[in-house]
Amino acid sequence: MHDLSTASNDVSPLSLRKLIDLTHPLISSNVFSCPGHPMYAAQRTLSLAKGDIANVHTLQIGTHSGTHIDAPYHFFDDGIPVDELDLSLLTAAPAILVDMRKKNAHEAITWEDLGPYTARMRAGVAVLICTGWSKNWGQPTYTDHPYLDGEASRRILETGVRVIGIDAMSPDEVNPEKGDCIDVHRLVLGNGGVIVENLNGLEKVVESGIRLDDLVVSLLPLRLTSLDGSPVRAVAWESGRQHTSIN
Ligand SMILES: [Zn+2]
Secondary structure (H helix, E strand, C coil): CCCCCCCCCCCCCCCCCCCEECCCCCCCCCCCCCCCCCCCEEEEEECHHHCCCCCEEEEECCCCCCCEEECHHHCCCCCCCHHHCCHHHCCCEEEEEEECCCCCCCCEECCCCCHHHHHHCCCCCEEEEECCHHHHCCCHHHHHCCEECHHHHHHHHHCCCCEEEECCCCCCCCEHHHECCCHHHHHHHCCCCEEEECCCCHHHHHHCCCCHHHEEEEEEECCCCCCCEEEEEEEEEECCHHHCCCC
């Protein structure tokens, strides 16, 4: 009956590998959303308890609710919408986990900071920036996260990387005193890249003991026709390819 449950986050008897879930739970009326974005809400439409044939819910959800992906169309009218993204870049993609937990609130992450990680950056690789900030999810301090500076994002794109994820609200600084900061968004989305925001618990990847040079990640959006973004279920695991010898 419950064969597909992994509620304990342990490997179920049917699992082939240990997945690390990098997604925030969506809890009705209790999900942080950017100003002006819709609140996530779920309402029961059909109910077994009330004699209906099944349990069914109606969702109100924004394209940027919870852990989600920004498609180029988010900032560019002629940009690629979320349903036309190249899924091969988002499915079991080799991933580089950049540990930036040493950074403070509103501190920039520079190309220099990325030094130890840049040699592995190339086309087809996803760069996941771990600020450790997802533990502040739902708190007023959530928007005070470190951010990627413009030069760092430009250099990442120059390596061929087109997928950048972060465990914070945005790769750009969020600072009302400075107005809207969208330089990194415009740079990444304007060059055919995508941004994954509000990843959850990237530090678990570091602490899991899995081989970081063998990390893969899936960040699959819903097939929302012509839209600007989509919630994703983000999961990472060790591919095991490096342990497999071909004779
Ligand atoms: Zn977004």
